[in-house]
Amino acid sequence: MDALDLKPLGTLPDANGAVLVELLHNPACKLLYVRWFGNLTGREVVYVARESLKLQENMHFALLLNDKTNATGDWSETLEWLEYEWLPQIMAGGLRAIAYVFSPDMHNQLASLEFFERVRQYLPIQLFHDTPSAWQWIRRQPPPLRATVSEEPAL
Template identity: 45%
Template sequence: MSSAEPTLLLALTDDHGAPLAEYFHYPADELLYVRWHGQLNADVVIKGSQQGRNWREAMRYTRVLNDKSDTGGDWREALPWLQYEWLPLALGAGIRAMAYVFSPDRDNRFASQEFINTIRPHMAIELFDDVDTALAWLRTQ
């Protein structure tokens, strides 16, 4: 992406102060980078996804880098919410592409693959094993 430093918007933590997600904005690239942490479940994914909605009116982003490389856990129960609540709002807000960095955790990967299969008919989305390759792809979107 651009050489400009991203702005850290928020470091979301659980009730015990453990990191759940960090949100960075690259204004010149219209990019929101979400780096997830820890064991994810449906509640965490929904809470974290709702957080991005809070910035859509305040700052422009049309691309999302969804980095789950530092996570585990099965969050499949969030899939209906993501499909029927998050996706229409994201499309309406102008999100046109998502680069998705896989987790090494097997359960997390299954949930991620289901999510991608649901989203792919509606926006450009690709899977990656590392952030640098994901960012390079997003540059072309």
């Protein structure tokens, strides 16, 4: 993953204080990389999704690499919220493609497959079993649009 040239943005904890996600980004590619950990619940997925909306307001990332390699759990109760609340907002902020790395956990995979089916009607999304393949695909997406003056972060 060194080829991604990722810069850390921080982590978000779960209810017990353990790392739930690690957030990294590549400003040149306008990529947000979200690496998940632990047994996920719907509440935790919504929490991270809301935090990603806050990041999107300032960063306007175009590409999302969502890596659930180290996660388990069934979060399917959040699928409608993700499709009808989160997705329109994140797309309005500039998201235009998602590379999605499967968890090895079957319950998580079932929720991920349903998420994939819901999202693919709105924007390009691809499922992967490993992060290098996901990176290869996401970097072939069209280059991000140049930021306008209003989109550039204030110093």
